[in-house]
Amino acid sequence: MAEVTSPVVDDKPCFKTNPGIFKLGLARQHILAHDIGQGSQCRNESTCKCEGLDLHFWRKMCKNCGCRMDEHDVVLPNEFDHAQIVIGRLFGVKEHFEKVLTKPGMYKPTDQNDENNMMSRRSQPTAVYNYKMSSSDSESEKDAPTIKKDKVQYAWAPLPDKDLVSRYMKCLPEDERPLVGSKGEQNRKSRLQFQLPLYDCNVEDARFVEEKDVKTLQKFVENVRNNVIGVGRVVEIGKDSDNYGDDSNDFEKSMNAALKGLQVGETDCKDCSKIMKNGEIGVECHHHTKTDTYHPNCFRCETCRQLLVDNIYFFYKNKYYCGRHYADQLYPRCAGCDELIFANEYTFAEEKSWHFDHFACFKCDFKLGGSRYMTRDENPFCLDCYMKHYAKTCDTCQAKIGPDEKRLNYNEIHWHAEEKCFQCVQCHSNLIGKKFILKNHKLLCSSQCKANYNSSHPDDQL
Ligand SMILES: [Zn+2]
Ligand SMILES: [Zn+2]
Ligand SMILES: [Zn+2]
Ligand SMILES: [Zn+2]
Ligand SMILES: [Zn+2]
Ligand SMILES: [Zn+2]
Ligand SMILES: [Zn+2]
Ligand SMILES: [Zn+2]
Numbered sequence: 001m002a003e004v005t006s007p008v009v010d011d012k013p014c015f016k017t018n019p020g021i022f023k024l025g026l027a028r029q030h031i032l033a034h035d036i037g038q039g040s041q042c043r044n045e046s047t048c049k050c051e052g053l054d055l056h057f058w059r060k061m062c063k064n065c066g067c068r069m070d071e072h073d074v075v076l077p078n079e080f081d082h083a084q085i086v087i088g089r090l091f092g093v094k095e096h097f098e099k100v101l102t103k104p105g106m107y108k109p110t111d112q113n114d115e116n117n118m119m120s121r122r123s124q125p126t127a128v129y130n131y132k133m134s135s136s137d138s139e140s141e142k143d144a145p146t147i148k149k150d151k152v153q154y155a156w157a158p159l160p161d162k163d164l165v166s167r168y169m170k171c172l173p174e175d176e177r178p179l180v181g182s183k184g185e186q187n188r189k190s191r192l193q194f195q196l197p198l199y200d201c202n203v204e205d206a207r208f209v210e211e212k213d214v215k216t217l218q219k220f221v222e223n224v225r226n227n228v229i230g231v232g233r234v235v236e237i238g239k240d241s242d243n244y245g246d247d248s249n250d251f252e253k254s255m256n257a258a259l260k261g262l263q264v265g266e267t268d269c270k271d272c273s274k275i276m277k278n279g280e281i282g283v284e285c286h287h288h289t290k291t292d293t294y295h296p297n298c299f300r301c302e303t304c305r306q307l308l309v310d311n312i313y314f315f316y317k318n319k320y321y322c323g324r325h326y327a328d329q330l331y332p333r334c335a336g337c338d339e340l341i342f343a344n345e346y347t348f349a350e351e352k353s354w355h356f357d358h359f360a361c362f363k364c365d366f367k368l369g370g371s372r373y374m375t376r377d378e379n380p381f382c383l384d385c386y387m388k389h390y391a392k393t394c395d396t397c398q399a400k401i402g403p404d405e406k407r408l409n410y411n412e413i414h415w416h417a418e419e420k421c422f423q424c425v426q427c428h429s430n431l432i433g434k435k436f437i438l439k440n441h442k443l444l445c446s447s448q449c450k451a452n453y454n455s456s457h458p459d460d461q462l
Contacts, residue, residue, distance in 0.1 A: 266278055396422070419432065
């Protein structure tokens with residue numbers, strides 16, 4: 001029979017009050033622009049039982065299982081390839097992509113690029129979508145799941161050159177190869193959604209930009225188009241591809257290469273610094289006057305280290321990022337709806353930024369601005385929801401213990417830290433701060449009281 005000292009009374013109220021509220025925005029009703037992916041299966045099958053994606057009206061999160069939208073296997077109609085939409089918008093070829101190229105096909109830049117536009121100095125997208133090639137072109141993919149046994153199909157390929165494509169794919173980890181029907185294709189879809197949020201690059205998709213901030217978003221997008229976004233080109237090192245190498249940077253590069261004893265065309269990977277020999281496959285970026293070369297598997301976002309999806313990069317301060325992490329350096333991102341915040345005033349709580357309206361209870365969406373809230377698994381909850389779903393029950397009075405009530409915990413059993421809830425069941429003496437005996441959920445002050453209890457309760461022996 002163990003006699004233990006009463007645990008220390010925990011009297012710190014565990015609620016918090018939002019520190020960063022400046023004002024409360026007006027509630028606006030938003031209709032979901034498109035019901036993309038409703039009903040898609042959640043990929044975290046092992047841990048969650050989701051009946052299919054049911055998107056919350058502003059969180060990019062599934063109401064059924066609580067996982068993010070991109071954690072679901074969102075199957076887009078064929079003509080709705082996320083990458084094509086982003087490329088279309090940001091490279092100013094929206095019409096081309098969304099009208100002409102709705103069928104599987106490829107995009108090749110035309111010569112009509114504005115000479116003064118910096119875009120013309122950068123690599124243009126030359127992607128091929130739903131690209132079929134025979135498996136002899138690509139030996140290592142023989143066992144991959146495909147519709148026809150002798151054909152492989154890539155959801156995306158960097159260029160229409162079967163030899164280069166197959167060599168390029170071999171440089172990538174197997175689960176990153178966007179082979180139709182494979183894990184790699186799913187991975188590509190997740191990366192597209194994660195790295196290239198559509199609402200970052202298009203005013204119509206940003207649902208929570210206030211009227212007065214629309215211009216800021218437009219300027220942001222304009223700058224991305226003109227100075228930031230680009231696509232890495234897949235090349236064979238040493239082979240003179242289309243002549244981009246017409247500027248001083250390339251001269252400098254070949255001088256440096258010569259100093260290191262490299263042959264013409266050889267260079268080192270900007271990421272891992274290993275030498276890339278002639279004949280190897282590389283990803284080259286011609287950004288402004290710079291040329292950088294990477295191993296295909298080294299061409300990753302500086303922040304999240306994900307492989308840059310479809311080789312689409314955002315160039316910032318001499319580094320290459322995915323769209324999400326480029327934008328995150330310029331504007332705060334709402335932890336609720338995932339959109340960028342252009343307003344000067346917003347809520348900062350729990351080390352995260354939120355639109356005023358989106359700092360809300362994770363269960364009932366009650367706006368928490370200025371009210372007391374609790375956090376659980378990094379999500380904020382209103383007190384009502386917290387009490388209903390998470391508050392502990394007092395073992396004596398069976399009432400919930402409020403977040404600002406003093407409490408006692410012992411071996412996962414909880415009590416109000418009050419005399420009426422933490423007293424000897426026999427002599428009713430207050431046990432707070434004293435030694436006690438716990439038996440069958442009954443509190444006792446001494447073995448004497450235990451004996452007395454047992455003799456007066458023949459049917460309830462402790
Ligand atoms: Zn779900
Ligand atoms: Zn889920
Ligand atoms: Zn490398
Ligand atoms: Zn990133
Ligand atoms: Zn938001
Ligand atoms: Zn709530
Ligand atoms: Zn109680
Ligand atoms: Zn007693």
